[in-house]
Amino acid sequence: MSILSMTKTLFKNLFHGPYTTQYPIKKKDYYERTRGKIEIDIDACIFCSMCQRRCPTGAIQVDKANSSWSIERLSCIQCNYCSEVCPKKCLHMDQQYTSPSFGKVRDEYIKCTNTQSQGES
Amino acid sequence: MGNRTIVPFGPQHPVLPEPIHLDLVLEDEKVVEAIPQIGYIHRGLEKLVEKKDFQQYTYVAERICGICSFMHGMGYCMTIESIMNVEIPERAKFLRTIWAELSRMHSHIMWLGLLADAFGFESLFMQSWKIRERILDIFEETTGGRVIFSVCDIGGVRKDISPETLQKIVGILQLVEKELKELTEVFLRDTSVKARTKGVGVLSKQAAFDLGAVGPMAKASGIELDMRTQGYAAYGQLKFKPITDTKGDSYARTKVRIKEIFQSIDLIQQCVTLIPEGEVKVKVTGNPSGEYFTQIEQPRGEVVYYAKGNGTKFLDRMRVRTPTFANVPALLETLKGCDLADVPILILTIDPCISCTER
Numbered sequence A: 001m002s003i004l005s006m007t008k009t010l011f012k013n014l015f016h017g018p019y020t021t022q023y024p025i026k027k028k029d030y031y032e033r034t035r036g037k038i039e040i041d042i043d044a045c046i047f048c049s050m051c052q053r054r055c056p057t058g059a060i061q062v063d064k065a066n067s068s069w070s071i072e073r074l075s076c077i078q079c080n081y082c083s084e085v086c087p088k089k090c091l092h093m094d095q096q097y098t099s100p101s102f103g104k105v106r107d108e109y110i111k112c113t114n115t116q117s118q119g120e121s
Numbered sequence B: 001m002g003n004r005t006i007v008p009f010g011p012q013h014p015v016l017p018e019p020i021h022l023d024l025v026l027e028d029e030k031v032v033e034a035i036p037q038i039g040y041i042h043r044g045l046e047k048l049v050e051k052k053d054f055q056q057y058t059y060v061a062e063r064i065c066g067i068c069s070f071m072h073g074m075g076y077c078m079t080i081e082s083i084m085n086v087e088i089p090e091r092a093k094f095l096r097t098i099w100a101e102l103s104r105m106h107s108h109i110m111w112l113g114l115l116a117d118a119f120g121f122e123s124l125f126m127q128s129w130k131i132r133e134r135i136l137d138i139f140e141e142t143t144g145g146r147v148i149f150s151v152c153d154i155g156g157v158r159k160d161i162s163p164e165t166l167q168k169i170v171g172i173l174q175l176v177e178k179e180l181k182e183l184t185e186v187f188l189r190d191t192s193v194k195a196r197t198k199g200v201g202v203l204s205k206q207a208a209f210d211l212g213a214v215g216p217m218a219k220a221s222g223i224e225l226d227m228r229t230q231g232y233a234a235y236g237q238l239k240f241k242p243i244t245d246t247k248g249d250s251y252a253r254t255k256v257r258i259k260e261i262f263q264s265i266d267l268i269q270q271c272v273t274l275i276p277e278g279e280v281k282v283k284v285t286g287n288p289s290g291e292y293f294t295q296i297e298q299p300r301g302e303v304v305y306y307a308k309g310n311g312t313k314f315l316d317r318m319r320v321r322t323p324t325f326a327n328v329p330a331l332l333e334t335l336k337g338c339d340l341a342d343v344p345i346l347i348l349t350i351d352p353c354i355s356c357t358e359r
């Protein structure tokens, strides 16, 4: 029974600096596994649409005809499922999250290899 | 008989004090009756099984709740694994147990902070959440997420924890244990805390049993009800005894939760010594056909998952009975006869999670 049970903790805190990180002066260190955002190595993509079919939120759109792969950044929930199913392992999770935005952004990546478009036509 | 008035309480912010609405029938300052109403944050997650296949639904199941996210994912995966007769590797079972116990710790520490906040002890609230941060850091390091882990999968777990990291976790937990010992003294001994919790909202053992209370609510009233004793995941190989108390008041519920945090630390240490080497995931092929129901112990109590598969990749039905839903009748019982000023604390002592309840 006491009313001074916090005193020890309070004194400790008095001489300890802030526990919070002083963002943005000091940036947070990410861990190796931190899931920030999905990145694509578009040159390796074969536009098989596997990622689009498996994505639980439907954030990814693959357009084989135009060799384009796009992602709705705000829909993506960083579950990493797409990168697990990709047969070419061209998707990976980056540690830095996307920067804030005012509206919905769809990031589009287009593969520009002449050899492939020639081969298809 | 004094004047009867009805005071509407809530709904408030989904994090806390939770979007539950109560019509409090008051006689002067005393609550005579409380009429609950829920349904403010229904998200239709159970209906989503018709749109998302059973593998994708793992991610939806995790999002039923932000605090027990790992356990929701685990409960769903266990149900589907049982339907499909999948036996997961031993190492995966231990990893699941470790993450589940870490979830329990961070949930209970968060709750302690919120309790302090509810009776206006702000510095105690901040201290609790400071300690909780260490556990969130462990989560981020081992799973990649701080709140939603996306690490439990049908057939095991997606990520392994290296032996060095396991040792590091034990080290951090020893530090957390030391800090918590200091902090929980305040919860258990401080006069002002005791004044708000001791003898408030007493739920007798019989009432707890009759009203179907679960989790710390039932344990604090002397009912030894802990689903972990069924031995799912690796719990069958660990030594522990459900923590109970006899008083049934808010103080007893606080005490049970505090003891559970230390029990979780002990369970994780046991896991680290017992964890075997090996695979963490088996490949799952085919679609679930049949039905099953699983019970697991969440920080808030027993949760029930039911799933019914029809042989296609979409489930027929998926149902969750969450602990808060089971605890609402018991809450209404404790509210009867209490002071209006005690209502927020009493609602808090069931550790409500209305987001899970409405899904």
Ligand code: SF4
Pocket: A040, A044, A045, A046, A047, A048, A049, A050, A051, A052, A062, A069, A085, A086, A087, A088, A089, A090, A091
């Ligand atoms: S799964 Fe991989 S290869 Fe296939 S479309 Fe997606 S990113 Fe490209």
Ligand code: SF4
Pocket: A038, A054, A055, A056, A057, A058, A059, A060, A071, A075, A076, A077, A078, A079, A080, A081, A082, A083
């Ligand atoms: S991380 Fe998940 S939500 Fe995001 S694009 Fe990949 S599969 Fe879709």
